[in-house]
Amino acid sequence: MDRRKASLLIAGGALGGLGILAIPYLGSSGVRIVGFPTLPVFDETAAQIVPANAKVATELARTYNIKVKIHPELRILCRTADAVSTLVQWAREHDIPFAIRSGGHCFAGHSQHRRLVIDLREMQYVEINQQQQIVSVGSGQHIGPLHRLLAKAGFGIPAGVCPDVAIGGHVLGGGIGYASRQSGLLCDQLQSLEQVNAQGQLVLASNEQNEDLFWGSRGGGGNLGIVTRFTFSLRKLTQLNVISIHRRLSTKDTAQLLADWQEWSQRQPFGTTTHIKITKYPTGGMLVSFTGQSTEPRDRLVMAMAGIFAGTVPDFERDITTGSPIEALAKEPEGGNLPGVYEFVQHELLRQALDLDQCLALLEILESHIVNGAYLFFEPLDGAVNDVAADATAFPHRGKAVFIVQCSTTIDNIFQREERLAGVLAVKAFMQPFSTGGAYVNYPDADLENPAQAYWGDNLPRLSAIKRKYDPDNMFRHRQGIPLDR
Ligand SMILES: Cc1cc2nc3c(=O)[nH]c(=O)nc-3n(C[C@H](O)[C@H](O)[C@H](O)COP(=O)(O)OP(=O)(O)OC[C@H]3O[C@@H](n4cnc5c(N)ncnc54)[C@H](O)[C@@H]3O)c2cc1C
Known part of the structure; x- marks a missing residue:
């Protein structure tokens, strides 16, 4: 492809959608976007340049949590590793700060930037x-x-x-x-x-x-x-059971189930992993979503589950799909969209299971403080996660926490912010005495006092040394990135 043609391939090739901010730099080596140095030339198979006023820019700025959404001045959709390489050299040469985006799910917006987003969403294979x-x-x-x-x-x-x-x-x-x-x-x-x-x-x-x-x-x-x-x-x-049970229960039954499940989950063979999500129900009680997967024979799984469900959800068996892996996944959501919610999420890493009284107290907070739709979400962190030593990778939480618990609420307008956020913070405060004090970097929390210590614990000094070696100028950075100086 000749250079002039390549330079016109901006935002789907439609210069009309670019307004006056983007000027093809004819006869030179690349494309000019107002406010930026001349960009390198990219073949259309390598990258697509999307200035802020391109027609597709708004759609591409969609993110999971709209609370942290930023419309960048420039987004470049990279389709090859070579394009990423060219772009990093260009950004380095001209000292252009940027964020890196793959799926855009970061709760805290670390894949967002006002200036430049290096966007990898199309690198899907x-x-x-x-x-x-x-x-x-x-x-x-x-x-x-x-x-x-x-x-x-x-x-x-x-x-x-x-x-x-x-x-x-x-x-x-x-x-x-x-x-x-x-x-x-x-x-x-x-x-x-x-x-x-x-x-x-x-x-x-x-x-x-x-x-x-x-x-x-x-x-x-x-x-x-x-x-x-x-x-x-x-x-x-070869064979998989997919569990997807959703029932409305009284708050008392939910607390009992939550207490039982935490003990039960830790006793299960490692082939069985289940999560429990508890959402405040609009007209009272709780919606309990019990989901998971198991490679155990179906009859053994059913027998084990009867231990916690027989009293409250006697018909649970109909919500277990068993078959070849692809048959078992057939009813699971395929995805393909970003819902775009305005969400507050907090989490704690629990050192131990909560007992029945503690579960009741936790659900009472959910019931009294937070409006409909708020939820608690428990994920186990035991089993094979702990077969690897806590210092064998940068993930430091192995062997320290048994569950990760998220509490989340969404808002539809700014007037709901204070009340709903207060509820989430009340849940967090309740859980803190049972917590390791650590935090999972994939559930980033912009309000953590010492995020690096919480995310990486004892592994932080080694991680910082690696950062100094591979990125001494801190090219790859965001508000809660790996610090250079620990
Ligand atoms: C609805 C929802 C459900 C989730 N479920 C789970 C779950 O079941 N288990 C779990 O562990 N986590 C879960 N998460 C958390 C999820 O793992 C993190 O949000 C993850 O970082 C998202 O990756 P992403 O590429 O989609 O997001 P992005 O926002 O694109 O990226 C997240 C971070 O990674 C950086 N990054 C992305 N790609 C690269 C790259 N190629 N090179 C360098 N840096 C890069 C970004 O700069 C940013 O800091 C969930 C999150 C949401 C919103």
Whole structure:
């Protein structure tokens, strides 16, 4: 493609949508956007330049949490690692600050920037190697379709439960999913990664090369480069049970179920992982969502579940789908959209299970403080997650916490903010005495007093040293990034 043609391929090739801010820099080496130095030329297969006033810019600015949404002056959709490399060199040369975006799910908006967003959402591919039992995935790959493609091929991976989350941010922070009690965190399955470093070079990291970078990329949450490709090992999967039980229960029954479930969950074989989500019901009581997956034989799973459900949800068995992995996943949401909620989320890492009185007290706070739609969400953090030592990767919470508990509420207008936020904070305050004091970097909280210590604990000094080695000028940064100086 000749240079002039390439320079016109901006925002879908429609210059009309660009207004006057973008001027094709004819006869020169690239494209000019007002307020920026001349951009490199990208072939359309490599990247698409999207200035703020392009027609598609508003749609592309959509993010999971609209509370943190920023419309950048310039977004560049990168389709190849070479394009990322060129862009990093350009940003470095001209000292242009930027954010990195894959799936746009960061609660705290770390993938947003006023100036430039390097956007990897189109780097979506899944290459399965059946023989070696590995899969290579682009950073923008959504988790839902990945689970399905792997299930079709008879494999599983411990990636998370929200189909729209992208692999990029997810695995760099750790990655907790329904297979985590069996296979650990998603980052524990990482064999190697390919990333663009601060000099714009493409480098590989694995247990054999750049081991320190590989260590820091498993739980460090990013900020060491821009990862373009991840390769994971896979687990064979022949049969799967998918559990999806949603019932309205009284607050008292819900508290009993929550107390029972915490003990029950820890006693289950590692092939069974379940989550419990409790939402305040508009007309009283609670909506209990009990979801999960199990590789146990169905009859054994049903027998085990009867132990906690027989009294309150006698017909639970009809909500377990059993079959080949792809059959079992058939009713699960496929994803494909960003709902765009205005959400406040807090979380704590619990050292121990809460007893019945504590569960009752917790639900009373949910009931009295927070309006409809607020929820508590419990995820286990035991099993194979703890087979890996706490200092073997940058994720420091292994062996310290048994559950992660999120509390979240959304608002429709600013007048609801104070009351609903107060409710979330009351839940957090209640849970704090039972907490490790740590925080999961994939559930970032903009209000943490010492975020780096909470996210990385004892692993922080080593992670900071890796940051100093690979990114001494702090090119890859955001408000809660890895500090250079610990
Ligand atoms: C609805 C919902 C459900 C969730 N469910 C789960 C779950 O089940 N389990 C779980 O563990 N987590 C879960 N999460 C948290 C999720 O793992 C994190 O929000 C994750 O960071 C999102 O990744 P992303 O690429 O979609 O987001 P982004 O906002 O694009 O990125 C998140 C962070 O990673 C950085 N980043 C992204 N890609 C790269 C890259 N290629 N190189 C370097 N840095 C990069 C960004 O700069 C940003 O700081 C959930 C979040 C939401 C909103």
